[in-house]
Amino acid sequence: MEAVLQTYGLCKGYRRFTALEHVNMTVPKGAIYGLVGKNGAGKTTLIRVICGLQEPTAGDYSLYGARLGDKALHRARRRMGAVVETPSLYPDMTAEQNLKLQHRVLGLPEDKGIEELLELVGLSNTGKKKAGHFSLGMKQRLGIAIALCGDPDFLVLDEPTNGLDPQGIVEMRELILQLNRERQITVLISSHILDELSKLATHYGFLDGGRLVRQVTAQEVEAACRKCLRATVTDAHALCFVLDQLGLPYEVAGDSQVDIYQQVNVTQLVEALQKEGCQLLSLKERDESLESYFINLVGGERHE
Numbered sequence: 436m437e438a439v440l441q442t443y444g445l446c447k448g449y450r451r452f453t454a455l456e457h458v459n460m461t462v463p464k465g466a467i468y469g470l471v472g473k474n475g476a477g478k479t480t481l482i483r484v485i486c487g488l489q490e491p492t493a494g495d496y497s498l499y500g501a502r503l504g505d506k507a508l509h510r511a512r513r514r515m516g517a518v519v520e521t522p523s524l525y526p527d528m529t530a531e532q533n534l535k536l537q538h539r540v541l542g543l544p545e546d547k548g549i550e551e552l553l554e555l556v557g558l559s560n561t562g563k564k565k566a567g568h569f570s571l572g573m574k575q576r577l578g579i580a581i582a583l584c585g586d587p588d589f590l591v592l593d594e595p596t597n598g599l600d601p602q603g604i605v606e607m608r609e610l611i612l613q614l615n616r617e618r619q620i621t622v623l624i625s626s627h628i629l630d631e632l633s634k635l636a637t638h639y640g641f642l643d644g645g646r647l648v649r650q651v652t653a654q655e656v657e658a659a660c661r662k663c664l665r666a667t668v669t670d671a672h673a674l675c676f677v678l679d680q681l682g683l684p685y686e687v688a689g690d691s692q693v694d695i696y697q698q699v700n701v702t703q704l705v706e707a708l709q710k711e712g713c714q715l716l717s718l719k720e721r722d723e724s725l726e727s728y729f730i731n732l733v734g735g736e737r738h739e
């Protein structure tokens with residue numbers, strides 16, 4: 436697996452306060468990596484450090500294999516675009532003028548690709564409207580367009596859906612998916628809402644109190660949050676025998692309890708159990724939701 440970003444024992448302290456504690460994180464090429472954590476967990480600090488906006492107190496990181504202090508890191512950073520905290524745009528300029536200015540800053544031809552970028556982020560019909568008069572969603576999308584100048588293949592977005600309305604959230608999600616699928620851009624995106632990331636992330640890093648408490652793939656989270664029916668019976672062996680006969684997937688959860696991972700025909704199940712001399716005492720739907728998975732990982736109380 437090729438990694439776009441890797442951190443090695445990354446630490447950041449502010450005087451006596453530790454904002455990041457030995458973070459070892461890997462963002463694989465092609466991933467949409469969801470960095471999840473409550474307010475104050477250290478997401479912005481981590482993003483600021485890897486964007487070169489802040490120095491780590493200890494530890495190291497590599498971008499496309501270039502380590503901190505390597506000359507090659509400067510070149511690697513040009514492959515990265517970021518929107519950290521609020522998008523950095525000029526409110527008195529139109530969307531097009533903002534993009535042209537960014538091209539000039541990067542030493543790129545002023546007009547090349549601007550039309551396409553505006554089209555891509557859904558701002559091609561904003562004409563003479565100044566960015567300062569844009570809605571929050573439009574500002575975020577312009578911020579992404581600015582970050583995409585220079586054709587980076589790694590995009591870092593700090594809480595891009597913060598404050599957006601439901602429609603804005605859907606548009607942002609679709610844009611990120613499009614950038615990842617059609618342009619093969621690797622994305623690192625932070626959020627304090629796991630449910631929101633679950634619609635697009637392929638990998639997750641869970642940050643809590645400055646520590647990366649877990650790093651998992653989306654499949655692992657899905658498996659952990661799988662819906663199931665918990666059956667309580669007088670004889671779990673008999674139930675397993677019956678479930679094998681019916682070809683239903685299950686996991687034994689205790690002496691008298693079994694989790695069934697598929698819809699069952701209850702009448703058929705009860706009849707089959709009766710033949711084995713077993714009674715079905717209860718059948719309850721269980722669903723470890725994403726949010727409860729998150730809370731179980733990072734605890735309920737706030738860390739500010």
Ligand code: ATP
Pocket residue numbers: 449452454472473474475476477478479480481627738739
């Ligand atoms: P949020 O979603 O609220 O932005 P976050 O996960 O991005 O949260 P950070 O902004 O990285 O969290 O902050 C992590 C911790 O570091 C917080 O407790 C914050 O108060 C602290 N912190 C951040 N910047 C500074 C600073 N310049 N000086 C002192 N403490 C800071």
